[in-house]
Amino acid sequence: MTSAHGHNQSSPADVDRKFQRDWLRQLLLRHAHRHPAMPPDLRDTALVVAPMVDASDLPYRLLARRYNANLCFTPMIHAKMFVEKPGYRRKFWKQGTPAEDRPLIAQFCGHDKDVLLAAMRIVEGGVDGVDVNCGCPQGIAKRGRYGAFLMEEEGGDRIVDIVRHLSSNLSVPVSVKLRILPTGIEDSLALYERLVDAGASMLTIHGRNRHQKQMATGDADWDAIRRVVELVGRRVPVLANGGISNMDDVRRCLEATGADGVMSSEAILEYPPLFTETNVESTNYRRTGPGRLRMAVDYLDLCKVHPPNDGGQGSGLKCIRAHLHRFLHADMQRHTSLRDAVVKTFTMEGADKVINMAREIYDACEHDVGDEQLSWYVRHRVGRGDHDEGRGGEEEEDASDEEKKDASSQEDEECPCDVFGEVCADDGDY
Ligand SMILES: Cc1cc2nc3c(=O)[nH]c(=O)nc-3n(C[C@H](O)[C@H](O)[C@H](O)COP(=O)(O)O)c2cc1C
Known part of the structure; x- marks a missing residue:
């Protein structure tokens, strides 16, 4: 067979x-x-x-x-x-x-x-x-x-x-x-x-x-x-x-x-x-599924039922913060206030505030989910010329020093096992 x-x-x-x-x-x-x-x-x-x-x-x-x-x-x-x-x-x-x-x-x-x-x-x-x-x-x-x-x-x-x-x-x-x-x-x-x-x-x-x-x-x-x-x-x-x-x-x-x-x-x-x-x-490379903010909201709702640090295999707020960072990476490139809010998320209330702030930003700029494209995933490809050709959309103007700076500041997160090591030290669980 x-x-x-x-x-x-x-x-x-x-x-x-x-x-x-x-x-x-x-x-x-x-x-x-x-x-x-x-x-x-x-x-x-x-x-x-x-x-x-x-x-x-x-x-x-x-x-x-x-x-x-x-x-x-x-x-x-x-x-x-x-x-x-x-x-x-x-x-x-x-x-x-x-x-x-x-x-x-x-x-x-x-x-x-x-x-x-x-x-x-x-x-x-x-x-x-x-x-x-x-x-x-x-x-x-x-x-x-x-x-x-x-x-x-x-x-x-x-x-x-x-x-x-x-x-x-x-x-x-x-x-x-x-x-x-x-x-x-x-x-x-x-x-x-x-x-x-x-x-x-x-x-x-x-x-x-x-x-x-x-x-x-x-x-x-x-x-x-x-x-x-x-x-x-x-x-x-x-x-x-x-x-x-x-x-x-x-x-x-x-x-x-x-x-x-x-x-x-x-x-x-x-x-x-x-x-x-x-x-x-x-x-035509349009996003036809739900938007990234919807992802952040739904993820936080799931965290309230299944806290990552309680059988969920993540280091609590640190893990939640990292997810918010990935979901909202494209927005954080443009809106430093949002970026600061994500970086300073140490409570679930803080995470909810990030969502409200993103909603306000979206309302003010008439955000269109159809224009959303990957941003965090392609950060290392910027400048290699293998992304976005003919795709248009929101990321074209992001091929900037700001994005590269962001990539380097995230090295911890790109380094999975170092995150793991850091978690051990931070949580005092071990
Ligand atoms: C945040 C993060 C954490 C990772 N942790 C692990 C891990 O625990 N075990 C593993 O085998 N690979 C881990 N990886 C590597 C991925 O599983 C995968 O092999 C790698 O990112 C290549 O896939 P991609 O091109 O789709 O990103 C991790 C990658 C990332 C970005």
């Missing part, structure tokens, strides 16, 4: 695998009723909210799920702290997650297979899969021997051993989110295949290497992802990550890579309805 993506189900050599190749497709179809507006041809395609420290928190995931995100990852959870520190654990996991927050994959970081197993066992009964972070490129990951650096430890033997240990001891699929090795795609392919041999049930490939971060992020290599699909795609689902900013990109990426789904991070953070047909060529 052939899946919608053209991959045969498990090859004969894989009949003994704990999870057959079709597990992801079956999972998506079981939950498809939650997404009545999903284009029919994408019902069994994974449209994924990436794991994001202080950003793929519970209230944010619930918001994105309203707009066709049919699979979400938790933020990276530090396995050792999760096992050892009750305060940290409470922030990430109280009594599981609400039914409407499924399917959900919990992502962990660590380098000790027994600690990772102990952490994953705590959530095993309440998630649809667990994932090992092999993508974080930051210094804190190097020091902690996790993230992208784990791919290179002991020539890959350590991560292969971890995956073998986890997949043989857990009752849910074990997946790995990986970058491309700095030595190139050939070495990477050899490692990815070893991980599948060791029992990995899915790979997410972020089509960049660990040197491609912040101002050097650059384009994701979809050709490399296609090579991964060609190599292991008959055995396990592969998700493509990197460079997805609207539904045109989703379809182009699926076509170019043959992946089972796409994962978005920065762009969907800014605009949670990204997996709907808005800001695409067929709408």
Whole structure:
């Protein structure tokens, strides 16, 4: 039998695998009723909210799920702290997650297979899969021997051993989110295949290497992802990550890579309805979905029911502030008063004031939601000439020093694992 993506189900050599190749497709179809507006041809395609420290928190995931995100990852959870520190654990996991927050994959970081197993066992009964972070490129990951650096430890033997240990001891699929090795795609392919041999049930490939971060992020290599699909795609689902900013990109990426789904991070953070047909060529790049202020309002409403720092996997107001910043980034470029208000948001009342201030600004300038375009996601592309050509719209006048200044002042937020480190210090929870 052939899946919608053209991959045969498990090859004969894989009949003994704990999870057959079709597990992801079956999972998506079981939950498809939650997404009545999903284009029919994408019902069994994974449209994924990436794991994001202080950003793929519970209230944010619930918001994105309203707009066709049919699979979400938790933020990276530090396995050792999760096992050892009750305060940290409470922030990430109280009594599981609400039914409407499924399917959900919990992502962990660590380098000790027994600690990772102990952490994953705590959530095993309440998630649809667990994932090992092999993508974080930051210094804190190097020091902690996790993230992208784990791919290179002991020539890959350590991560292969971890995956073998986890997949043989857990009752849910074990997946790995990986970058491309700095030595190139050939070495990477050899490692990815070893991980599948060791029992990995899915790979997410972020089509960049660990040197491609912040101002050097650059384009994701979809050709490399296609090579991964060609190599292991008959055995396990592969998700493509990197460079997805609207539904045109989703379809182009699926076509170019043959992946089972796409994962978005920065762009969907800014605009949670990204997996709907808005800001695409067929709408002349007009925003046809709800506006960004609506997103901020709805997110805050969800936070009141599901506080991010109480089982919601975010660091409270700091996490909320960061979301307001992404949602309203375009407005903050033009209105310094709004920017100051976001930066100084330390209470929920303060967050509500930000909303009121944005409403007043919109009223005064007769804001048109149809003109809205991504602003935060494209901040590193400004000046590279790969954005906005022929699109018109509000961002053209934003290609300015102000935006670049803003990007540099946000370095903390672009540096996921440093945010994580900072959270540990700030919250005093640990
Ligand atoms: C705020 C933020 C937090 C992130 N946290 C994580 C994380 O916890 N785990 C992880 O594997 N990747 C993390 N990432 C990386 C993203 O998951 C993703 O791989 C990367 O941003 C590339 O996707 P994009 O081009 O759609 O932004 C984070 C990215 C951002 C912007």
